[in-house]
Amino acid sequence: MSTLKVEQISKSFHHHQILNQVSFELGASGIYGLLGRNGMGKSTLFKIMTNQIFADAGQVKFANMDIRKQPELAARLFLMSETDLYPNSMRVQQALDWTNKFYDHFDQVFATKLLDQFGLAPHQRIGQLSTGYRTIFKLIVALCVPADFIFLDEPVLGLDANYRDLFYQALIESYTQRPRTFVIATHLIGEIEHLIDHVFILVHGELLVNQSTESLLEQSHAVSGPAKVVDDYTENVRVIGSDRLGGLKVVYVLGDLDETKILPDVVKLEKVALQELFIHLTTTEVAVNDN
Amino acid sequence: MTTRTRAGIRYYLNYCMKVIAVTCLILLALFSGIAYFTHGWKASGIFGTLQIVVLILGCQAVGGPYRFLLQNGYSRQQIVRLLILGFVIDAAFVMSLMTIELIFDHFMAITPATNLALYKGYFQHSLVFQITIVLGYFVETLLYSSIGFLFASLWVRLSSLGKWLLGIIIVALIIVFNTLGATLQPIFAKIMQILLGLSTTGANPWPLFATSILLTYLCYLGARQLLLGLQLRR
Numbered sequence: 001m002s003t004l005k006v007e008q009i010s011k012s013f014h015h016h017q018i019l020n021q022v023s024f025e026l027g028a029s030g031i032y033g034l035l036g037r038n039g040m041g042k043s044t045l046f047k048i049m050t051n052q053i054f055a056d057a058g059q060v061k062f063a064n065m066d067i068r069k070q071p072e073l074a075a076r077l078f079l080m081s082e083t084d085l086y087p088n089s090m091r092v093q094q095a096l097d098w099t100n101k102f103y104d105h106f107d108q109v110f111a112t113k114l115l116d117q118f119g120l121a122p123h124q125r126i127g128q129l130s131t132g133y134r135t136i137f138k139l140i141v142a143l144c145v146p147a148d149f150i151f152l153d154e155p156v157l158g159l160d161a162n163y164r165d166l167f168y169q170a171l172i173e174s175y176t177q178r179p180r181t182f183v184i185a186t187h188l189i190g191e192i193e194h195l196i197d198h199v200f201i202l203v204h205g206e207l208l209v210n211q212s213t214e215s216l217l218e219q220s221h222a223v224s225g226p227a228k229v230v231d232d233y234t235e236n237v238r239v240i241g242s243d244r245l246g247g248l249k250v251v252y253v254l255g256d257l258d259e260t261k262i263l264p265d266v267v268k269l270e271k272v273a274l275q276e277l278f279i280h281l282t283t284t285e286v287a288v289n290d291n
Numbered sequence: 292m293t294t295r296t297r298a299g300i301r302y303y304l305n306y307c308m309k310v311i312a313v314t315c316l317i318l319l320a321l322f323s324g325i326a327y328f329t330h331g332w333k334a335s336g337i338f339g340t341l342q343i344v345v346l347i348l349g350c351q352a353v354g355g356p357y358r359f360l361l362q363n364g365y366s367r368q369q370i371v372r373l374l375i376l377g378f379v380i381d382a383a384f385v386m387s388l389m390t391i392e393l394i395f396d397h398f399m400a401i402t403p404a405t406n407l408a409l410y411k412g413y414f415q416h417s418l419v420f421q422i423t424i425v426l427g428y429f430v431e432t433l434l435y436s437s438i439g440f441l442f443a444s445l446w447v448r449l450s451s452l453g454k455w456l457l458g459i460i461i462v463a464l465i466i467v468f469n470t471l472g473a474t475l476q477p478i479f480a481k482i483m484q485i486l487l488g489l490s491t492t493g494a495n496p497w498p499l500f501a502t503s504i505l506l507t508y509l510c511y512l513g514a515r516q517l518l519l520g521l522q523l524r525r
Contacts, residue, residue, distance in 0.1 A: 052361060071366030075295055078364065085362035101298035102363040147364070 002063035009058035020205040029179040036202035042185040046151045050079040078147035088127025105146040114140045131158035143174045189275040224250040225267035241280030382436040430503040437510035444514035
């Protein structure tokens, strides 16, 4: 299987720069997280990568071929978009049947199983589905299409905790059965932290983080304790944020700690959760890139 | 032919058939209504109106499937190629309506209102005239369909505001033509004379055919460019 390369993609809308020379590469299999605050260009990037909108500059290459110039490649990329591209009058089962006709190895059995698990009635019209069920319908299609790269834009939008959990299980099941590349853009970072192998963080149209989840989390530390002691201990290291409660302080560090300093007894050292790291990174905007 | 191509064609044909079925129902209702209220059975005029309705409704077949096909991995180039099929279907549909109109006119003893009747004097042999009539209908049909195709492509590209503006412009044009009809008539008569080949040397269908084919090609090119540039909103 081939990789998907995003090369120097830029895009602006109404003179507002959404993406600015974004470059990265997706491997042949893996689960990636594309994180960013609202309006940072995640959906735009997905649409450019699946040829639904055009970049102002740069290109997306699949197997070293420009996807805009090779129409047949579009079939190997699938976007579960926030935007509804299905006709409202179409019934759920009809949509699945049509998708089955478009893809040679659409997993109809898995689709039926998921319909049953999520309690989605096949005879319902797509236009009559609630936000949550519309998401569920799109998720079922996305998990069953035999595309090599699947982009999930807000895959849990409107889903309750139970359905979200069910989706994560279905995703793992699908991935285990047929390893391929999933890229998930979501704001529920805590919930996907254990799922994703690699993290991309977009800030103001630029790629701030492009790193494996494990190495990113290994490099992050929460140093807590009395403010003065914590400040002394974290002097000369890369601090990305801090919280203060009375005389106590928590300092978030990204990168190596100063090994020449001995950790004081009153200071506690902990790992930082991805969501917390994301909040501090997107506030301070420290450039991190392991490439 | 790949699975995807087959599926695309099937989906598109299915969509077109639905649009045509709905259009037929609307036309039937409209036709019956007009005929009932007018008692005039001026079939030519009615069918002329119906053809316009067909154009507008038939061309919905452009916008509807575009998004679904894009969702299912069709590239723009593939979609545009598929839409040419719709262009042909629409042409066939309009042509069948025109044929019905001819038959209807014949049985109702109404002189065909079509411009092509004007060329009767141009041809000495009636068979050549008949062939020219058929050819003329074919060319006119292509032109109607391509205008529909262009209109539909423009429609799917426009924003909500743009659609409203276009609607207002069309209504304004209708009002202008109705109000200033007498003033504009000589100008349009002159243009039509040139387009239809009604020169001083006598009626000649070939300029009409040439103009229609040229306009058809331009409309098709315009529609193609509009659709290739179509992208989903942010």
